[in-house]
Amino acid sequence: MAFIDKTPATSVPPGGKTGVLIANLGTPDGTDYFSVRRYLGEFLSDRRVIEAPPAIWQPILQGVVLTTRPSKSGEAYARIWDRVEDASPLRVYTRAQAEKLAARLGSSVPVAWGMRYGKPSIRQAVEELMDQGCDRIIYLSLYPQYSATTTATANDQLFRTLMKLRRQPAVMTVPAFPDHPAYIAGLEKSVRDHLASLSWKPQRIVASFHGLPKICVDKGDYYPDDCERTIVALRKALELTDAQMPITYQSRFGPMEWIQPYTAPFVKALPEQGITRIAVIMPGFISDCIETLDEIGHELRDEFIEAGGEELTLVPCLNDTPMAVDLIEALVREACPPSWAKESGLAS
Numbered sequence: 004m005a006f007i008d009k010t011p012a013t014s015v016p017p018g019g020k021t022g023v024l025i026a027n028l029g030t031p032d033g034t035d036y037f038s039v040r041r042y043l044g045e046f047l048s049d050r051r052v053i054e055a056p057p058a059i060w061q062p063i064l065q066g067v068v069l070t071t072r073p074s075k076s077g078e079a080y081a082r083i084w085d086r087v088e089d090a091s092p093l094r095v096y097t098r099a100q101a102e103k104l105a106a107r108l109g110s111s112v113p114v115a116w117g118m119r120y121g122k123p124s125i126r127q128a129v130e131e132l133m134d135q136g137c138d139r140i141i142y143l144s145l146y147p148q149y150s151a152t153t154t155a156t157a158n159d160q161l162f163r164t165l166m167k168l169r170r171q172p173a174v175m176t177v178p179a180f181p182d183h184p185a186y187i188a189g190l191e192k193s194v195r196d197h198l199a200s201l202s203w204k205p206q207r208i209v210a211s212f213h214g215l216p217k218i219c220v221d222k223g224d225y226y227p228d229d230c231e232r233t234i235v236a237l238r239k240a241l242e243l244t245d246a247q248m249p250i251t252y253q254s255r256f257g258p259m260e261w262i263q264p265y266t267a268p269f270v271k272a273l274p275e276q277g278i279t280r281i282a283v284i285m286p287g288f289i290s291d292c293i294e295t296l297d298e299i300g301h302e303l304r305d306e307f308i309e310a311g312g313e314e315l316t317l318v319p320c321l322n323d324t325p326m327a328v329d330l331i332e333a334l335v336r337e338a339c340p341p342s343w344a345k346e347s348g349l350a351s
């Protein structure tokens with residue numbers, strides 16, 4: 004195996020130096036067919052995401068999925084694209100979260116951000132930290148609920164990078180945080196603030212999480228349990244019943260059965276029960292992205308109105324608000340081992 008032949012520009016200070024790497028899923032560089040194709044090709048070739056044997060899946064992916072889906076997804080990305088930053092919202096928010104965290108932690112703790120798929124890569128982010136003299140990395144993947152398809156593959160990508168380093172930093176991976184008090188407090192405030200900004204009162208607050216193929220759960224992925232933990236804690240904080248804040252799963256991909264109830268049929272059935280004004284919160288996402296802004300904010304809203312609904316409002320994700328930075332800072336400080344905290348000043 005070839006090693007990365009790279010000597011960090013700055014040597015490690017005596018006593019060591021801790022850096023923070025925040026990781027997210029990844030997103031295309033542009034809305035054009037080839038940018039989206041490149042992104043989807045990398046994403047959907049990940050065997051943590053699609054477990055089918057490559058001999059079966061790759062011909063389907065290359066021959067069918069990557070010829071048709073990039074154009075459709077590209078149109079959806081174009082509807083939500085940040086034209087000022089010329090980037091997708093997921094990239095804009097992840098970068099802003101890293102910059103705001105860096106401001107909180109001060110200049111002695113470098114912060115980098117990287118994407119599991121696409122740019123900047125996890126390897127680029129690791130090199131950025133090592134170039135600043137870091138020999139210890141706190142690695143936080145920004146998924147509140149654990150899944151092998153997200154958290155584990157983000158960790159895999161870090162470990163793959165480390166496998167190629169001659170001078171390897173120590174790493175601390177931060178676990179998922181489905182009912183961390185700072186996350187629940189942020190969600191609670193975002194719901195209260197959002198409801199206060201409306202001139203009408205939603206009859207339901209539907210909590211829609213990204214879905215997962217059911218077979219993943221049958222094989223031991225405990226993602227739905229983590230989603231339940233989030234929602235039980237949030238209902239308690241807001242004093243809502245199960246019926247007032249139901250849980251559903253969105254973003255189904257492919258013909259297999261995914262975990263249920265599915266968001267779209269659930270929401271489309273509400274008007275015939277007399278429920279025509281709803282809010283949707285998506286606590287599986289720290290940052291707004293194509294799945295929240297377009298799939299729910301555009302597609303689902305249109306379908307709800309067509310089914311007789313009157314109002315559908317989105318509770319924004321935490322994005323780069325102070326509540327998001329409070330959460331990320333708390334997670335990083337709590338994960339920092341005491342022996343690292345001494346040099347970095349990262350104690351909680």
Ligand SMILES: C=CC1=C(C)c2cc3[nH]c(cc4nc(cc5[nH]c(cc1n2)c(C)c5CCC(=O)O)C(CCC(=O)O)=C4C)c(C)c3C=C
Binds near residue numbers: 030031152287291293
């Ligand atoms: C089998 C396919 C997929 C699995 C499993 C899956 C799990 C999963 N994904 C997220 C979070 C996000 N997914 C996003 C986009 C997205 N997801 C899939 C497929 C699977 N996801 C696709 C094909 C796409 C691309 C968009 C599209 O073409 O429809 C995003 C947003 C990315 C962005 O750029 O905005 C996020 C975030 C979770 C949490 C999860 C498992 C629990």
Ligand SMILES: [Fe+2]
Binds near residue numbers: 213254
């Ligand atoms: Fe996804």
Ligand SMILES: [Fe+2]
Binds near residue numbers: 254255293294298
């Ligand atoms: Fe989607």
